[in-house]
Amino acid sequence: MKKYSAIGKSEPKFEGRHKVTGKAVYTADRSLPNIAWGKTLRSPLPHARIVRIDASRARAVPGVLAVITAADVSEKLFGRQLRDMPVLARDRVRFVGEKVAAVAAESAAIAEEAAALIDVEYAELPAVFDAASAMREGAPVLHENLGGYINAPQPMPSLPNTHSHVKWRLGDAAAGFAESDFVFEQTFTTHRVHQAYLEPHSCVVDAGNGDRISVWSSNKVPFQTRQYLAEILGVEPAKILIQLGPVGGDFGAKGSVMDIPLAYYLSRAAGRPVKMVMTYGEELSAGNPRHPSTIRIKSGVKKDGTLWAREVRVVFNSGAYAGFKPNATINLPGARHAAGAYRIPNSAVDAFSIYTNLIPSGHMRGPGDPQIYFAVESHTDYIARQIGMDPWEFRRKNVLRIGDMLAGGHRIDSDMGITVVDRMRPKRASGKKPFAGRGVALCIGNIGPGECNLEVGMDRQGKIFILTTVTDTGTGAHTILRQIVAEIFGIAADEVTIISGDTDTFATDIALGGSRVTFLAGTAATIAATKLREKMITEAAHRWELPEAAIHVGRGMLSAPGKKLSFGALAAETGEMKEFGRRIHSDRDGTLSFFGQAADIQIDPETGKIVHLKITSFNEVGTIINPIAHQGQIEGGMMQGLGFATIENLPDSEGRITTTNLGDYKIPCVRDIPELETIHVYNPAGPGPFQSKPIGECTTTPTPAAIANAVYDAIGVQILDAPITAEKIYSALKYRKDRSA
Helix, strand or coil: CCCCCCCCCCCCCCCHHHHHCCCCCCHHHCCCCCCEEEEEEECCCCCEEEEEEECHHHHCCCCEEEEECHHHCCCCCECCCCCCECCCCCCEECCCCCEEEEEEECCHHHHHHHHHCCEEEEEECCCCCCHHHHCCCCCCCCCCCHHHCCCCCCCCCCCCCEEEEEEEEECCHHHHHHHCCEEEEEEEEECCECCCCCCCCEEEEEEEECCEEEEEECCCCHHHHHHHHHHHHCCCHHHEEEECCCCCCCCCCCCCCCCHHHHHHHHHHHCCCEEEECCHHHHHHHCCCECCEEEEEEEEECCCCCEEEEEEEEEEEEECCCCCCCCCCCCCCCHHHCCCCECCCEEEEEEEEEECCCCCCCCCCCCCHHHHHHHHHHHHHHHHHHCCCCHHHHHHHHECCCCCECCCCCECCCCHHHHHHHHCCCCCCCCCCCCEEEEEEEEEECCCCEEEEEEEEECCCCCEEEEECCCCCCCCHHHHHHHHHHHHHCCCHHHEEEEECCCCCCCCCCCCCCCCHHHHHHHHHHHHHHHHHHHHHHHHHHHHCCCHHHCEEECCEEEECCEEEEHHHHHHHHCCEEEEEEEEECCCCCCCEEEEEEEEEEECCCCCCEEEEEEEEEEEECCCCCHHHHHHHHHHHHHHHHHHHHHCCCCEECCEECCCCCCCCCCCCHHHCCEEEEEEEECCCCCCHHHCCCCCCCCCCCHHHHHHHHHHHHHCCCCCECCCCHHHHHHHHHHHHHHHC
């Protein structure tokens, strides 16, 4: 493995000191002269027609500056892809928690008091909460004008309340089943979970700053947000300035405009800047959580254990709107991985996203993948056991090889699958303890498409800087960029400065997500830094009348035999120098990563509780740019997968979310952290800068399935619906005992 100077060092996050000392200014910390607070009134009903709104009592409250309803805002619908969400409910509400009116006041308390005084008369309408019922003929139709929405599905799906139906086909599934010796079919369900970031959605909007609209927000996609907001307001994007600041956690959820349009209209009505910060009760009841799903898998297998055919029907409960999703559906990338990490020559996958009268679902780390792989990898163990084959051997026999085709149309460009599987081979045990189990799960991952623009420069003092609009969401992306640029110039990472731009800096930039930040932004930084380094070498070569190949760059100097020139001295002559880097990635090329988890558990048969858990994480890696940050991604992803598998749940009762605070919504804490072993499987052909590979989403996805398979191994009964709680394990043990009696 190649030796580097800055790459491969466990640099701490350079912004970390400001965050832990409270110096970092988050959106909720920001204040402007004369700033007002905004609060919303939300629907108490899952589906109802709005008959009348009377805001007279709210307007009479001392300190109230403005009260607005749908009559005061744009009629345009918004969304990240499918434009189906109103700024405020106009004619009806479609979920408990939908925004109906809003207040701007001198303080948050006054605004909240006034919002509660707005009188709304509703006429209740029939509601539908589960996706299967919503798809049936005669179900209440939530969006009669779906076909007229911007970016509506083409062609329109035939099933009621379906805003997306995506199909993938490979070979002939029907013929494959006819040729199979065994056919197995199972149905799995997964639940709704929240991203549980520390910072709730928040924004500050100044609608009256000259000819510009200024926005600060807890949002990771500033350029896309500018475009969404411009469409809603009917203004040119150039009139809107999105300012960047730290985002206190994302995990996929901070890509929507959320309250920004509402804050704009309140600011315009009040004549002041307006700040809006969602409470965590609002986050849990009206945010954009991970989709619940129902996944039916049918697989055909040959006598020798060869997977030969598969049909998958995936149904995602989208909630009342699809606007929180950047591609109008959760089907990408999740559902297209329904064949798993295996070669199946005949497959048919259908994925549906369905409107219901529930909280709108959005994106969360590895969107769709944890749900799909919970089903696919649980089903994999089931097949193996049914045909009397070791689950590991079954995976090894069927794992994707180079040249294999995926149903989504991509050809596999790596043979690392077999290498990862071999590393996952279970150690031989002398004897199995009662109620102990081991489960494995194997996955594949791709890098999402996108574009990144970035500048690397040398200022007048000779200091190297990066100008970027990549948002700091807490992952350490800025630290990684500094290390990449430092490596190119042969200096320490702390000698590189990050300058955060705004939406005036570039024409557009990366939308964070899809395990692509290091890949896109890091590659753009590499391009820009390399061009700047070459320009500096050219300057020195010209000065010294030497060939460029004779010039060395490192430790803040340009040097040649008997000659030295500091960056500062060069800058004193040339002034500031800078170069632009752009990386555009248009599609998800092939299969770029194989990764998996093994879970070892011990169950208390008296309670069903998992009393001991060890996770072993197997990840195909390239050059690891920052080992401590890399390991942090592995551990954080594993814990989110553990929460999804065993603890977290955001249930509803007739459309009303029942866990509306973090005391009731349980997430893993320090006592839940299992023993963790990390095993890297090195691949020198990484696609990122310095042959790096993505890691961010890789450890969340396989964890639920690995735990499910470990429970199956421990008790001999498969649990098909997540989360896998102690109560479900206890019931399964009782079922097994009753059957054997």
